[in-house]
Every structure is written in structure tokens, then in C-alpha cells.
Amino acid sequence: MSDWTIGIIGGSGLYAMDALEDAQWIPVQSPWGVPSDDILCGKIGHVRVRFLPRHGRGHRLAPSTVNAQANIDALKRAGCTDILAASAVGSLSEELSPGRFVTIDQFIDNTRGRPSSFFGDGFVAHVSMADPVCPRLSKYAAKAVATAGGECAQGATYVAIEGPQFSTRAESRLYRHWGAEVIGMTAMPEARLAREAELPYALLAMVTDYDSWKDDAATVDVAQVVEQMRGNAKLARKAIEAFCKGLPKKRSPSPIDHALTDAVITTPERHDKAVLAKLDAVAGRLFRQG
Numbered sequence: 001m002s003d004w005t006i007g008i009i010g011g012s013g014l015y016a017m018d019a020l021e022d023a024q025w026i027p028v029q030s031p032w033g034v035p036s037d038d039i040l041c042g043k044i045g046h047v048r049v050r051f052l053p054r055h056g057r058g059h060r061l062a063p064s065t066v067n068a069q070a071n072i073d074a075l076k077r078a079g080c081t082d083i084l085a086a087s088a089v090g091s092l093s094e095e096l097s098p099g100r101f102v103t104i105d106q107f108i109d110n111t112r113g114r115p116s117s118f119f120g121d122g123f124v125a126h127v128s129m130a131d132p133v134c135p136r137l138s139k140y141a142a143k144a145v146a147t148a149g150g151e152c153a154q155g156a157t158y159v160a161i162e163g164p165q166f167s168t169r170a171e172s173r174l175y176r177h178w179g180a181e182v183i184g185m186t187a188m189p190e191a192r193l194a195r196e197a198e199l200p201y202a203l204l205a206m207v208t209d210y211d212s213w214k215d216d217a218a219t220v221d222v223a224q225v226v227e228q229m230r231g232n233a234k235l236a237r238k239a240i241e242a243f244c245k246g247l248p249k250k251r252s253p254s255p256i257d258h259a260l261t262d263a264v265i266t267t268p269e270r271h272d273k274a275v276l277a278k279l280d281a282v283a284g285r286l287f288r289q290g
């Protein structure tokens with residue numbers, strides 16, 4: 001085995017992974033609440049894999065009730081060094097037609113009221129989100145889609161909406177003006193929390209529809225998303241398998257492994273012990289160093 005442990009967060013249409021060897025669903029408890037499901041633990045080639053379906057098996061959870069804090073904390077507890085997330089997205093750009101894959105490099109967070117940080121009173125920390133994804137993982141993900149026989153655009157801005165309703169035509173046009181190229185309901189605050197947990201994160205998006213900005217195309221509905229996902233799911237699975245197999249044997253350190261260094265502003269004598277206890281997985285590296 002290599003020193004990679006890859007957390008895969010499966011989005012709509014991706015609820016299990018046949019490619020995992022020695023696979024076992026294992027419950028992981030988190031002080032941040034209940035994760036979306038048990039975690040499917042196994043390996044692909046030289047890489048340990050921890051797979052978590054974001055909406056739970058059977059797609060039980062709506063975007064607003066996915067507990068992203070518990071999911072990221074549980075993946076960290078399960079030993080993950082890095083996370084590759086997969087998502088179905090609507091396209092806000094002519095070129096990103098349904099069926100295309102694209103790696104995300106920026107986010108606009110238009111969600112409302114979701115717990116979006118592990119930190120607060122008693123342990124205040126401000127991590128940088130200027131470059132919210134891991135460029136190394138994103139490159140490996142794009143390459144893996146090609147290895148699996150598909151094409152993958154590299155770099156797009158994802159606007160996260162609260163949902164669960166799809167956008168109005170006016171909203172869809174507005175997000176295009178903001179510079180967003182794809183739209184979804186789940187990658188925020190997931191990406192923020194991964195950064196706080198010092199987990200390099202990449203998002204492989206699969207375009208399922210043109211949302212509702214285009215005059216000459218049908219507006220998005222679930223049937224369209226599901227039909228497109230059926231077409232994409234096989235390639236997505238092959239790409240994830242190729243991603244794991246394509247990782248180098250040795251994982252060199254990432255700057256994101258130390259995202260919390262210099263981010264914590266609360267002085268040690270003011271740290272709240274109960275808060276620290278809850279942060280044992282997310283930020284334990286800092287306390288263990290003293």
C-alpha cells in the first residue's frame with residue numbers, strides 16, 4: 001500500500017463503488033453529527049479508499065440536510081489524506097454541454113444558513129480559500145477521465161445554491177453574469193470544511209443539463225439529470241478507478257496538509273477545552289504538536 005488514503009464523496013447517481021477490493025461498509029461516529037452513511041472502506045490498486053455517498057444510499061438526504069461537517073470529520077477520522085468529490089452539475093456555459101466532465105477550480109457560495117466552519121468561539125481560525133481546490137488532485141482527476149476514455153475540461157467556477165429547487169431563469173442568467181460556469185447544491189460548504197480539516201480536495205463535475213438560462217433548451221428537471229447521470233455513471237466510476245491507480249506510489253506533502261498553521265488566532269490560554277475535544281480529528285495535529 002502507498003501512503004495515499006483517498007476519500008471519495010459520491011454525488012447524485014454514485015452511491016457505491018464496485019471497483020473497491022476487500023470492501024466493507026463501516027460506521028464512523030463523529031462529534032459533528034451523523035455522516036450521510038457508513039463509509040465503504042477498501043482499496044483500489046496501491047491506494048486505500050474510503051467512499052461516502054453524499055446523499056446516502058438511496059439518495060435519502062437533500063442538499064440542505066447533508067451534514068458536511070460530519071462527512072468531512074468522518075473521512076478525516078477514517079484516515080483520509082485527500083478527497084476527490086464527484087457532483088452532477090448544471091451548465092451555465094455553452095461549451096460545457098451535457099455529458100461533459102470538468103474539474104472545478106473556483107466556487108461562489110450562495111448557500112444559506114449551512115454550518116460552514118469547524119471553528120468558532122473558543123478556537124477561532126481563518127484559513128485561506130483563495131485557491132479552494134488542490135491543483136495536483138484536479139490534474140490527476142482530469143487525466144483519469146481521459147484514461148477512462150472520456151474528455152475533461154480543466155477549471156470552472158461552480159456556484160453553490162441552497163436548493164432543493166432549481167433556479168429561476170433570472171437567477172440562472174444572474175449566475176452567468178457573476179462568472180459562474182456550472183451550478184450545483186452541494187460542494188459548499190464541503191470544500192471549505194475540507195480545507196479547514198487540512199484535506200486537499202478536488203471536485204470532478206459531470207454536466208447533466210443547461211440549467212434554465214438557455215432559450216433554445218429545455219429547462220432543467222430531475223428526469224433530465226437522472227437520465228444524463230445514467231449515461232455518465234459508468235465513465236465516472238472508471239475515471240475514479242483510473243484516478244486511484246494513476247496516483248504515484250509516494251505521496252509528496254501538499255501545502256494544504258498544513259492549512260491551519262498560522263490560521264488560528266485564539267491565544268492558547270483562551271482555547272476552550274470542550275471545543276478542542278470536538279476538533280480532535282480536524283485539528284488534532286496542532287494540539288499534538290503542543
Ligand SMILES: CSC[C@H]1O[C@H](OP(=O)(O)O)[C@H](O)[C@@H]1O
Pocket residue numbers: 010011012013054055062063086087088089163184185186187222225
Ligand atoms: C438530482 S439533481 C440535484 C442534485 O444533484 C447534485 O448533487 P451532487 O452534487 O451530490 O451530485 C446537486 O447538487 C443536487 O443536490
Ligand SMILES: Nc1ncnc2[nH]cnc12
Pocket residue numbers: 088089090091166167183184185208209210211212220225
Ligand atoms: N441545474 C442544476 N442546478 C443545481 N444543481 C444541479 N445538479 C445538476 N443540475 C443542476
